[in-house]
Amino acid sequence: MGVPSLRERALRHLARRDHSRAELARKLATHGEADEIDAVIARMGELGLQSDSRYAEAFVRGKAARFGAGRLRSELARRGIERDLIEQAIENECVESxxxxxxxxxxxxxxxxxxxxxxxxxxxxxxxxxxxxxxxxxxxxxxxxxxxx
Known part of the structure; x- marks a missing residue:
């Protein structure tokens, strides 16, 4: 059993739960070069295994009952999600006022x-x-x- 490749590490992280692109890059940072990491994450996105919009929607769905829109926005921004994806997720997933x-x-x-x-x-x-x-x-x-x- 050798050392797992970047691809294997990324798959392991994504198998447990969705990760934002920035989170996944941070977790893989100690195991490879920046350009290698970007290539692996891009490939995961192409395969539909990593999606910032899916991550944002799942995050909002899970936390909306306990937190306000301000906290949801700041938490998602801290996790590297773009502003338009944040707004879209909040609009789609927050059914109640x-x-x-x-x-x-x-x-x-x-x-x-x-x-x-x-x-x-x-x-x-x-x-x-x-x-x-x-x-x-x-x-x-x-x-x-x-x-x-």
Whole structure:
């Protein structure tokens, strides 16, 4: 059993889960030259084994129930996905409105409406770290708390 080739390493990574082009390049960086890595990744793309758009859609599908669009955008950008692919994935995979998703995230974490300014700030910070917009957070925390939700 010899040392696995770049192609074999790339296939192993892609067999476990989808990877963005940048992630795959980073994982293969210690095992070959940049031009070799680019050629292997390009070939994986030609074969349909690696796709940034498929990766972005899967990422958004898996995380949309817990995070806001802002957090999804920043996470995907950090993983090397282009802006237009990010927007397309968010548009295609986020079926519920941003407000509805934020409401569900808030209700899953907190059982009651904020009773005082300190609790209001705590809930607002929670939603902000989840990537929801400040305007949306203010709107959501001002509406009456619905126990049935």
């Amino acid at each position: 941003e407000l509805e998703r934020a409401r569900q995230v808030l209700r899953s974490r907190f059982s009651s409406a904020p009773a005082d300014p300190r609790e209001w700030a705590r809930q607002a910070r929670f939603l902000q770290t989840r990537g929801f917009a400040p305007e949306l957070i203010r709107k959501l925390l001002k509406e009456p708390f619905d126990e049935s939700a």
